Amino acid sequence: MIGILFKIIRYATLVFFLVFTGLCYADYDYIDINSPSMRKIPLAVPLFKSLSSNRTELRVSEDASAILIETLDFTGYFDILNRKAFLSDPQKDGITTQSINFQNWTVIGSELLITGGMLVKGDTVQMELRLFDTFKGSLVVGKRYNGGIIHQKQMIRRFCTEVIYHLTGNKGYFNSKIAFVSTSSKTKEIYICDFDGYGSKRFTYANSISFFPAWSSDGNWMAYTSYKNGKPDIYIQHITEDTVYHINEKGMNIAPAWAPNTDALAATLSFSGDQEIYLLTGKGKIIKKLTDNRGIDISPTWSPDGKKMAFVSDREGSPQIFIKDFRTSQINRLTFQGNYNTQPSWSPKGDKIAYTGRDGQLNICVIGVDGKDLIQLTHGSGNNESPTWSPDGSLIAFSSTREGPSRIYVMTAYGTDQRRLLVLPGEQTNPKWSPEVSN
Template sequence: MNLLSVNRIVAALVFIPVLLTNIYATDVYIKLTAHGQRINIGLANLPKEIQTVVRQDLLFTRYFNIIPSEMPFSGKKEELVEWQKQNADVLLTASLNITGSNGELSAKMYDVNTGKIIFNKSFTDRENDWRKLAHELSDEIVLRFTGENGIAHTKIVFANDGTGNKEVYTVDYDGYNLKRITDDKSINLFPKFSPDGKQIIFTTYKYGNPDLYIMNPDGRKKKSLSTYQGLNTPANWSPNGKEIVLTLSKGSLPDIYRLNLEGEIIKRVTFGKCINTSPNFSPNEREIIFVSNRSGSPQLHVSDINGTNVR
C-alpha cells in the first residue's frame, strides 16, 4: 500500500506604501510597485562571496531584480543619483569581518530616492559560516519588503542510501552544506524538522522494528519516542511543536495516535477494522487528516483532533 502525505501551506503577501511595525517589533519597509513589478536592488561594496549568495537568494524569491554595476558607494547622496540612473530602488552595502572562528556581517540598505537608511544591522556567527550570514541578510531583506520570513536560512532534512544504507542528511535550502547526521547502518525513514527547527523526528529500523526517534539537527542527543511492536511511523509535528501524530499498529491493524514529546500517548484518534495511516495536523491544530481504506480503497479522511466527526 502506498503511503500518502499531505501538507498544506497557505501564504499571502500584501504590499502597502507605508512603514509598518510587525508583531515582532521589526520595521517592515514595504514598497508599492505597479502591476506587481519586482524591486530593483543595487549591490555595492559587498564581499564577492557574500554578494554571490545574496544575489542567488534574492533572485530565487522572484520579488527582486539585481542591478548589475561596479559603482562603489561611500555614503554620499550624490552617489545615489548614479544608482537612480540605473533604475535602482534601494541600495545594499555590506562588510564582512572574520576574527578567529567568529564572523560578523554588517549591512546597510538605503532608499535610493530619499537617501534614508532602511536598515542597519549586523549578523554574527561563531562557526565562521559566512554562507549562513549571507542567508540571514537575504531573509532580512525579504522580511523588510514583504512582512514575511524568508527561507534562505532554512535547511532540508531527508533520507538517502548513498552509503548503501538509508541515513539521514541535512542540507541548506540551496543545496550547500550537505551533512550526514546518522550512522546507523540501517534503514532510516521519514525525517521531519520540528516547527522551530531545533529537533528532528525519524523512523529507524536499527533495532529490527520501525521505531520513532528524536534527535538534534546535528544528530546528537538521539533518543527513542515510540518503540511499540509493529509500526511507529510515519510521524508529523503539530504546528506548535508540542505534539506528534503517527501510525501505531501494536501488532494489529494500524491506527492514528497523538503523542507528547516524551513519547506518552495523549489520545488514540482512530478505531476500527481498517488501515489508518499517514496522519498530519491541520494548520489550526483542530483537525487531523489521514489516509484510510475504510471505504474499500485508500482515501483521504479528516477528523477532529480527538477523533470525532470523521468525514
C-alpha cells in the same frame, strides 16, 4: 554539529546590534508573497566596499556579496541587475544614505539597492549592510555584524532575513534546514542540509532503512522511521545531542508528524492489529488514539493552530486525504479527484494542503482546506512526491525523478521556478522542511 556551530555564533562570536535607529518598519508593500503573478523587483548589489583595502578584505568582500546575491536570488523575488550596467563604483562612492547618488541607481532601473562595507582584522570581519529604496532615496534597513570570517555566511543570511522581513513582513526561511533521505551511503539514511541545499550532513547511521524525517516545532528534535532494530519503528532523536527515544510497539510504528508548538506527535501504530493514528508524547508514550477505522490510516499533518489534522485513509476504497476537526471530532474527506491521493502537507498559513496525486505518474497538487482551488503543480516530469512547505509558505520542496534518479527540487507555492536543490550520489527522497528557528 550544526547546532554547535549556531551556539558558537550565538554565544561567542557574533555580536550584532541595530545600528541605525529611527528606521521605521516598512509597509509590507514591496513584495506580496501570496500573489501568483508576482513581479520581480530590480535589485542592485554592487561589490561590497573594502574599507581598509587589504587583500583578505577584497576577497571577503567578493565572497560576501556573492553569498548575499545567491541567498536573495533563491527567493525568486528579485531581478538582480548586472553590475556592468552600474554607473557608480562602490569602492570610490559611499555606502550610506548621505553619500549615495540615488539617481545613478534609478536611471538603470534599480528599485532596491544593497550596499556593504567590510573591515577585516585578523580572522574577524565587521560588516555594514544596508538596504535602500532608491526611488524614495531612503534607508529601509541597516545592520552591522561582527564575527569570524568563517561565519560570514551566517551573518549574510541574518541580513538577508532582515531584508526579506522588511520587504514581505515575513521572516522567510534563511535559517531553516531541509531533512531528506539519501542512499549516498547505499542504505537509506537521513541527511540534513541548509534551505538552499548547501552544507548537507548525514544525520543517521542506522545501516538499514531510515526515512520519513519530521522536525519538532523548536527544530531541536527529529522523529523518523527506521528498521535499525529489525522492524519499522519510530525514533525521536535530538538534533545535536545523543538522546534518542524509541517507539517500539508491536507491529509497525511509522510516519510521525509533530503537533505544532507542543511536545507531542502523531504517528501510525499497528499494535492493535489495525493501523491507526495515535497522539504520543515527545518521548514516545501513547496519549490517545486519533483515528478509529478499519483499514489504512496514515500520514498525519497538522493545521498550524493544531486544531485539525489531515491524513490518508482508504476507508472509502482508495487512498484519499481526510481532515479531522478535533473540536467536533468530525472527519471530512478533502480529495475527490483521482483514486490515489497521499502525502498531505498542511501549509504554514493554514489555508492549503499540498499532496501527491497519482494519475499514472505521481504529481504534486495543492488544494484549499475547503476542498476548492485544486491546482496540479508538476506535469509530465517523472514522478514527483513528498511535498513540504518552506516555513513562510512561499516555496515547496519535493522529490522528483525528472532527471532519472530521484532528487530534491524546490518550486514556488504556485509551481513556478522549479529547480534542483542539490546533487549527491545515490537517490534523494522524502524532503521535510524545518521550522524557521532564530539562532
